[in-house]
Amino acid sequence: MHELGVVFHIMDSLEKVAEENEVTGISKVVLELGEVSTVIEDYLQNCWKWAARKRALFAEAELVVEKLPAVTWCDDCEKTYPTVAHGKICPYCGSPHTWLLQGNEFNIKEIEVY
Amino acid sequence: MKDVRILEIRQSVFADNDRQAEALRAELREKGVFLLNLMSSPGAGKTTTLMRTIEALGEAFRIGVMEADIDSDVDARTIAQSGAKVIQLHTGGMCHLDAAMTRQGLEGLETGDVELAILENVGNLVCPAEFDTGASRNAMILSVPEGDDKPLKYPLMFSVCDVVLINKIDVLPYFDFDLEKCREYIRMRNPDARVIPICAKTGEGIDAWADWLRAEIRSWRGSMQ
Ligand SMILES: Nc1nc2c(ncn2[C@@H]2O[C@H](COP(=O)(O)OP(=O)(O)OP(=O)(O)O)[C@@H](O)[C@H]2O)c(=O)[nH]1
Numbered sequence: 001m002h003e004l005g006v007v008f009h010i011m012d013s014l015e016k017v018a019e020e021n022e023v024t025g026i027s028k029v030v031l032e033l034g035e036v037s038t039v040i041e042d043y044l045q046n047c048w049k050w051a052a053r054k055r056a057l058f059a060e061a062e063l064v065v066e067k068l069p070a071v072t073w074c075d076d077c078e079k080t081y082p083t084v085a086h087g088k089i090c091p092y093c094g095s096p097h098t099w100l101l102q103g104n105e106f107n108i109k110e111i112e113v114y
Numbered sequence: 115m116k117d118v119r120i121l122e123i124r125q126s127v128f129a130d131n132d133r134q135a136e137a138l139r140a141e142l143r144e145k146g147v148f149l150l151n152l153m154s155s156p157g158a159g160k161t162t163t164l165m166r167t168i169e170a171l172g173e174a175f176r177i178g179v180m181e182a183d184i185d186s187d188v189d190a191r192t193i194a195q196s197g198a199k200v201i202q203l204h205t206g207g208m209c210h211l212d213a214a215m216t217r218q219g220l221e222g223l224e225t226g227d228v229e230l231a232i233l234e235n236v237g238n239l240v241c242p243a244e245f246d247t248g249a250s251r252n253a254m255i256l257s258v259p260e261g262d263d264k265p266l267k268y269p270l271m272f273s274v275c276d277v278v279l280i281n282k283i284d285v286l287p288y289f290d291f292d293l294e295k296c297r298e299y300i301r302m303r304n305p306d307a308r309v310i311p312i313c314a315k316t317g318e319g320i321d322a323w324a325d326w327l328r329a330e331i332r333s334w335r336g337s338m339q
């Protein structure tokens with residue numbers, strides 16, 4: 001459900017961009033998606049295909065998702081570690097006082113237009 | 115052959131909504147309408163807490179309620195019994211409200227004379243946290259049966275909230291919910307969030323919640339000049 005709402009948001013934003021840049025069609029949309037973002041890529045692709053059929057501008061637009069790795073910072077030992085492998089607990093000192101540095105991004109990187 | 119070019123966008127998917135939310139927040143400030151966005155999992159007690167809130171603050175403020183639901187009007191009918199102004203928003207399958215939908219809701223509510231507008235967001239701990247509605251303050255309800263580890267599992271929700279109501283404390287004896295541990299987890303995610311244990315069913319703790327809300331509305335009004 002979240003993915004469909006998000007797809008509508010992306011398409012709304014890009015329709016504005018297309019208007020401002022006198023674009024007639026979009027052939028590719030490149031997104032950056034953090035590894036631990038709340039969005040699931042497979043769902044996103046499915047929702048994209050469904051929504052793209054209903055909007056002329058996106059009829060031929062391929063969706064490309066580039067993954068960004070998630071990295072967590074430990075407040076106690078001041079080291080960073082890969083989030084997905086270790087979760088919330090620091091693998092170096094066992095502390096739970098940790099923060100996500102990057103990995104929940106969800107950006108529109110670029111589009112290919114004609 | 116089509117003449118293809120690349121346009122760099124480099125903006126968050128949420129950037130557009132964030133801009134609309136900022137604009138709405140500024141407008142509401144001008145009009146003097148305090149908007150509270152109330153979020154939680156399904157069934158945590160949003161509607162019950164709202165009824166108690168209207169009871170406690172209905173004399174002090176003219177209250178308008180927006181009930182967001184995927185496809186029913188059960189909650190709106192409940193709220194209507196309190197005498198408060200209420201409007202049902204159907205999200206058409208969407209799992210959250212964005213700033214544009216909130217704006218439409220406020221227009222439908224005819225906020226002319228409303229001083230405190232409350233949005234009951236869709237029951238969900240993920241999506242509403244991503245979409246700024248333009249609210250003056252964000253509140254969430256975590257109910258005891260959901261477990262004390264939710265701040266760890268849904269960090270974003272807890273980090274966007276100004277206040278966390280821990281509801282259904284009447285059932286604490288039956289669950290292994292550790293209130294102090296929960297406070298600690300919330301503090302880790304958001305040191306500024308106020309935590310208020312309540313029982314919407316009996317009304318316990320509602321005074322503290324109403325005091326908090328009253329004080330926030332005052333300080334929001336005070337910072338207007
Ligand atoms: N034991 C107990 N039950 C409660 C309390 N508050 C609410 N409930 C019950 O929890 C159920 C859900 O409450 P609602 O207020 O409808 O919850 P909600 O968050 O509005 O639910 P949705 O709108 O469906 O997401 C109802 O059966 C309430 O009576 C409480 O403090 N203690």
Ligand SMILES: [Mg+2]
Nearest residue numbers: 160161189234
């Ligand atoms: Mg409800």
Ligand SMILES: [Zn+2]
Nearest residue numbers: 074077090093
């Ligand atoms: Zn550490």
